[in-house]
Amino acid sequence: MDSIEQTTPLIGLRGRQRIPDFSVAYPQSIADAVHLREEARAVWMAGGIDLVDDLKQGRAVERVVPLSRLQDLKEIALTPDGTLRIGALVTYRELSEHPLVLDKAPDLAKLIGAVANIRIRSKATVGGSIMSRNGAYDLMPALLALGATLIFHGEDGDGASTARVAASQLTDDEQRLLQAVEIPASASQLKVDRTLRPSACAFLGFATKGSNGALLRLATSCTHPRPAVAEVTVDAASASDLAANAALWAEQLVASLPMPMSDTIASADYRRRVLIVLAKRLIASATSSSIADTDHE
């Protein structure tokens, strides 16, 4: 009997009653936010969607540092070179309704405008969603497909310096404060498809590069513990016939991804096969709409 592993009781694992007593410290600046989090068991709070969930599951926290009063993190703007810069504290709702996002990244605005419900979208933030590293959320794979860059607070702590990290290079060890996300001016089309049960979601970024062909990025959610991405450059000759060879490009992209996970929802093999199907559809759809756009122009 000693060999039987003790399991955690199923009742009472999650609830408001499990939230520990904590103090709240509002930072006056980004540098102050970094400083306040240096205490043991201190956490930043953006919208709080994931943090509240963690606390209800018993996460031990002694200090909460709400970032909500840091106006610098709430801006949506175009940089001089046309890059769309989105502050880390921008909510899903603001993201989906802002004129600049509707103009420069309409596919992203539409996608995020349909996430969850109005209560969640009013509270969930861009930064909170990214840094949750949740493998089932929509925002991060969409940003991966669009070739986004993450802007972190620099390590020197003076509030001025920043560090740029490609969204595809975000690691689980990243501890710096995320300040903003940048979507390049040459933004891709974003196409999304998913299985009815959330066993696989595919996000395709498709950008034509004029006479240099096209760039395809395939990002996924619900397939790996963290969002995954693969990209392939298509030369000009092949780009003209992309839709006809959509299956081949889809297989190549999915082969470049890590092996999907197996769980009670689906096996790794099933997920990989489904991803190929979804990617093929998206490539065909993106290239046909791109041709239609060209015709329209």
Next chain:
Amino acid sequence: MNEAEFSFTLNDRPVTLNTRASAMLVDVLRNDYGLFGCRIGCDQAVCGACTVLVDGTPMAACSTFIFEIEGREVTTIEATGQTPDPVQQAFIDARGFQCGYCTGGMILLTRSLLARHPDPDDDTIRAWLGANVCRCTGYSSIIDAVKAAGRLLRQEAVR
């Protein structure tokens, strides 16, 4: 205990209380102010039974800390008093509820919807109502209630 003083506007009345910073709004409303129309359902910000309006925006009181509403305006289903407002009247007329457990949240969500979309189409109504779960009546009568509420409010605005 990390207690602090929090001030906000509750149903058009300024209030201040001392409580733990980690207190959830739903517990403050029910235990400190006796506003039991804010229901506890899933405790996961999913079912919508605990919906309140914060500065006019629907929020889940079960997942909102008291410190988050400092200086803001909170509206609960008790705000209209004893006389039904047009949205409540529309829910009564359209029989948009049965047990009533979810109805407070539904009505507050509807108010917020109609403030932004005075004459919403079916898709908009369904998208918004996706935030609230009703296990009793089926949704067609609730959608009818939202449409009726929109009509009543538009008629009021014309007068």
